[in-house]
Amino acid sequence: MILNQFSLSGKTAVITGCSQGIGNAIAAAMAEAGADVVGVDIVPQPCTKKKVEETGRCYLELEADLVDCTAFDDVVDKTIERFGHLDILVNNAGITRRNMAVDFSEEAWDAVIAINQKAVFFNAQKAARQFIKQKTPGKIINIASVNAFEGGVKVIAYTAAKAAVRMITMAMSNEWASLGINVNAIAPGFTVTQLTEPMRGEEDRVKEMMTRIPIGRWAKPDDMAGAAVFLASPASSYISGATIVVDGGYLGR
Numbered sequence: 430m431i432l433n434q435f436s437l438s439g440k441t442a443v444i445t446g447c448s449q450g451i452g453n454a455i456a457a458a459m460a461e462a463g464a465d466v467v468g469v470d471i472v473p474q475p476c477t478k479k480k481v482e483e484t485g486r487c488y489l490e491l492e493a494d495l496v497d498c499t500a501f502d503d504v505v506d507k508t509i510e511r512f513g514h515l516d517i518l519v520n521n522a523g524i525t526r527r528n529m530a531v532d533f534s535e536e537a538w539d540a541v542i543a544i545n546q547k548a549v550f551f552n553a554q555k556a557a558r559q560f561i562k563q564k565t566p567g568k569i570i571n572i573a574s575v576n577a578f579e580g581g582v583k584v585i586a587y588t589a590a591k592a593a594v595r596m597i598t599m600a601m602s603n604e605w606a607s608l609g610i611n612v613n614a615i616a617p618g619f620t621v622t623q624l625t626e627p628m629r630g631e632e633d634r635v636k637e638m639m640t641r642i643p644i645g646r647w648a649k650p651d652d653m654a655g656a657a658v659f660l661a662s663p664a665s666s667y668i669s670g671a672t673i674v675v676d677g678g679y680l681g682r
């Protein structure tokens with residue numbers, strides 16, 4: 430029964446940065462597929478909590494600044510306390526800072542790298558330790574970007590971080606796949622969320638990008654949900670170290 434292999438029934442998924450945008454869409458989709466959700470964000474997540482609970486699944490809302498890598502210890506502890514096990518981690522929290530490379534500040538560089546790159550590894554490390562302790566399979570899904578494949582403009586630190594996410598996804602897979610832990614990534618294309626608001630204000634850039642999106646529109650957060658549920662489910666059990674591009678064809682141009 431192939432459709433059964435897409436079920437997340439009985440699983441617990443931790444999703445970072447899920448108050449809005451792509452994380453919100455992934456949380457709702459994973460709940461629809463049967464998972465209980467632990468939402469972690471620097472801000473409260475009333476909309477995500479409501480969407481998850483409407484599916485009949487449970488939602489544990491945690492507020493944490495994941496720039497502090499020790500914060501994820503508490504996330505794992507509270508997940509186990511409430512649900513007894515952790516099965517899926519979606520490393521989604523992220524920020525960007527836009528500026529030309531000649532003007533890019535050290536402060537902006539450090540801020541972007543801290544959450545988009547460093548936290549991704551240390552959250553994954555802590556989830557992997559928990560999977561190993563539980564002696565159960567685990568799924569780690571890192572949210573990269575098309576900037577893991579192309580340099581972009583005005584996003585030097587973001588590109589550096591997302592390229593690193595793609596590569597550490599492979600490196601973690603190399604060490605953990607034999608332990609039953611699948612580590613994969615999703616590389617979203619241009620998606621209508623708060624993160625892309627400043628870029629969407631740059632008319633010339635938007636026009637130029639639209640000519641490079643064969644599907645002819647920007648992504649909606651929901652466009653990322655199918656790939657996330659797939660990578661979290663047994664249907665993807667032989668996929669490890671991969672980055673699935675969900676970009677409307679953008680990178681093909």
Ligand SMILES: NC(=O)c1ccc[n+]([C@@H]2O[C@H](COP(=O)([O-])OP(=O)(O)OC[C@H]3O[C@@H](n4cnc5c(N)ncnc54)[C@H](O)[C@@H]3O)[C@@H](O)[C@H]2O)c1
Pocket residue numbers: 445446447448449450451452469470471472493494495496520521522523524544572573574575616617618619620621622623624625
């Ligand atoms: N929107 C796009 O076009 C696009 C494209 C490629 C990749 N992405 C990636 O998708 C992910 C989600 O982005 P989005 O577009 O939904 O943006 P968003 O700004 O709507 O959501 C990001 C979330 O991360 C949270 N967050 C930020 N810093 C945090 C911290 N220190 N601790 C905890 N939570 C924190 C925010 O509060 C927010 O809820 C990011 O990793 C982003 O880089 C987005």
